[in-house]
Amino acid sequence: MNLRIKFFFLLLFIFFGLVAVKLFYWQVLSADSLGALAQNQSQTSLTVPASRGRIFASDGSPMVLNKKAYGVYIEPKKITDLSKVESVLSEALNIPISTISASLDNKSLVWVPIAHKVDEGPVESIKKFDLNGVDFLSEQKRYYPEGSMSAHLLGFVGKDANGKDKGYFGLEGYYDEQLRGRDGMIVQDQDAQGNPILSGERQVIPAQDGRDLTLYLDKTIQFIAQTKLKEGIELYGAKGGSVIIMDPNTGGILAMSSYPSYGPADFYNYPTQYYKNPAVASFYEPGSTFKVLVMSAAINEGKLTADTLYDESGPVEIGGYTINTWNRQYHGKITMTQILEYSSNVGMVFVEEQLDKMVFLNYLKNLGIGSTTGIDLQEESSPDLRPADKWYPIDFATASFGQGVAVTPLQMVTAVSAIANGGRLMEPHVVKNISTDEGSQIEIAPKVVRTVFSKMTTDVVKEMMVEAVDKGETKNLKPAGFRIAGKTGTAQVPISGHYDSSKTIASFVGFAPVDNPKFVMLVVLDEPTASQWGSETAAPVFFSIAKQLFSYLKISPSD
């Protein structure tokens, strides 16, 4: 009897021991994993997506906003009529049926994304069919009220390797970190219907929306520049072109337009070579527009005055090369002002010869040639300036009239701004102000990179440029009564080690009003076919824009 009782107690002990071991396993060893499992069943974790920052023009009008869009998904296991789902989605989303079928090939998938950032219209047309197994998720997409205007400046939003929104090119690329913000999260207990249980656990990490950008860009000036550039390209049969309009006192970009362009909302429908902004990423030889910079350097060094005489008697021989004037006409004794007026290449060789070679190169560097300007656009690049020991006499000679040296349109307009504003090289900027999610404002102050010329020098060169407009090839284009400083440029295009005489890049750079410039503008036309000369192609575009700017900016002849 005693033995049976003992045996019974032993069995009980073993039984309860096993229960204790199992409880120890569940409550101690597996506590974390079981706790997590329980949390998964009763808790939900929601991502609160941050809105991407918006972009506004200088007057506060929107250039880029966010709009509601949808992600379209399929749950294959819930589909009752596959062929109908495929045909409806194909028609509404403009996706081939074969593509939709291929995405459903993997039968093990529970959740198959079909399309992202779909507009309200197509989604509503799908919803009408009340299809089983088709679902929608709320998303946001970029909306451009001005369409493709300023596409190069703004850039676009695509996807990164993880499928997240990412800005590419222009402002979207440069300010991507600031624009994208930070997603928030809500972790809360939920009931069987998925409603939150407020008495349960609840953690909220609020989303931090992206920062808004306000630009120096003036929407009206941008529209004028874009319209006139497009007209000019069509009229003169050019391959493309760019216009940059800058405030010389701040370096703020008032307008920047290039063709061919693309639509930022459907960038994927355009060739990828259109994405880079030619105004900041394409290189060209500036031709005669460069003469004003070399002339300024020589005057700033005290080597010349506006009235210094040069005997333009014929071609110039340098290192076995012959340099001619552009029209093979020679005017005898001419002043430095007339060298700009006639756009004399041989005259500029004389000007360059007055400068020490290293001083010449230092001026190019100080004017920002060979280095990026620091503008807040992602794709900015710069052609290299050859090392000093690679410069030969012929290189200095041709550089004096803007051949054999490459710049970006932005570098050119920034350098000429230094003449317009009294000698200061400004860092160009597109963004004027950044607004944070909390409401604070970050002002981006104008930045003087360095002072290149004295005020006295720029005053002299400004008058020379006014004379170049008033008496040069463009005298009939200029609106009467206004004082406009400017210079034409016609540069041959280097191809495979030589210049193609039939292809040119025509340009005109100038500013107004001369005494207190409100804008500096560069017009570049790529290979115009109606005429190869800047004075007959780029200059008319410049003056047609300038005339409208005079009205818009309330500039009168007396200014």
Add this chain to the structure above:
Amino acid sequence: MERMKINNDHQSKINILLLAAVSLFAVIQVVLLNKFSTVGIKLSSLNGQIQSLQDDNSLLTEKIASASAIATISQEAGQFGLAKTSTLISLDTPLPVAYSLQSSL
């Protein structure tokens, strides 16, 4: 003996108070839980309304931005017969007025 009796009275009062407090808290908990259990539905509904209003707001902002786009304004101005001037006229000095200040007095 008297002192022990007083202590027992105090103890029983404390016990009654504690019991009352526990009962009160239990009732409050039941009431609050009962109340909060339905607030989740209300919260979901309010969140839905917020989202709907935000969507409407976004749509209206989009429409305003589209209507005030410079390309739209330019196009509509053209349709109304407004045209850009092709000549620039600047008035450096005020135009002479058509009446004399003295004669009008």
